Amino acid sequence: MKKLLLIMVLSFLSVVAWGQEGEEPKTAREYAQRGYEYLESNEYERAIEDYTKAIELDPKLALAYYNRGIASRNLGQYSQAIEDYTKAIELDPKFASTYYNRGNAYRDLGQHSQAIEDYTKAIEFDPKHAKAHNERGWAFRALQNYELAERDFLKTLQLDASRKYIHYELGFNYFLWGKPYHSIHAYLTGIVEDKNALAALEQAPLWELVKQLFK
Numbered sequence: 415m416k417k418l419l420l421i422m423v424l425s426f427l428s429v430v431a432w433g434q435e436g437e438e439p440k441t442a443r444e445y446a447q448r449g450y451e452y453l454e455s456n457e458y459e460r461a462i463e464d465y466t467k468a469i470e471l472d473p474k475l476a477l478a479y480y481n482r483g484i485a486s487r488n489l490g491q492y493s494q495a496i497e498d499y500t501k502a503i504e505l506d507p508k509f510a511s512t513y514y515n516r517g518n519a520y521r522d523l524g525q526h527s528q529a530i531e532d533y534t535k536a537i538e539f540d541p542k543h544a545k546a547h548n549e550r551g552w553a554f555r556a557l558q559n560y561e562l563a564e565r566d567f568l569k570t571l572q573l574d575a576s577r578k579y580i581h582y583e584l585g586f587n588y589f590l591w592g593k594p595y596h597s598i599h600a601y602l603t604g605i606v607e608d609k610n611a612l613a614a615l616e617q618a619p620l621w622e623l624v625k626q627l628f629k
Contacts, residue, residue, distance in 0.1 A: 509539070585604065
């Protein structure tokens, strides 16, 4: 009898514990929190489901739109991501990371001018946003504005000297710009400062640069 009672008590406690762990969220914040956990574990579809539920419960929860945008972009749903980032900006217009991430989504779609506008806005709210300077440099280079790209790449290095790969970006930028001496100097600087010199050599169009020098 005592043994049976013990089994019943343990079973009851197990059910209660499972119920607490598996309990569905009730508030927008709870759905957003679980959505974030899914986002962190790369379960993007489930994250989107929870953020959508959070938004249904609280349409003014800017963070839910922002994080749903991140999940959508990771799934390649760039237009949906832009829509969510735009809504997040409407609700919280001074969060630099939202502009930065919307800029990335525009860049993914090849809309470099719109991306530059967003990176510029991110920098306006956070002048030390090294990633925004870097990405804006890429966008300027895609539009063949090599001078402004150079300025952003140099600013990125100024803000974060640990980003040694920027020397390679500068090297390629100078190569496209038709400045072979500058390009070789940037690549060699990258090789000296970065232990992964082989990667720099693989990226560098050194043979093309040599041909330019001896034209």
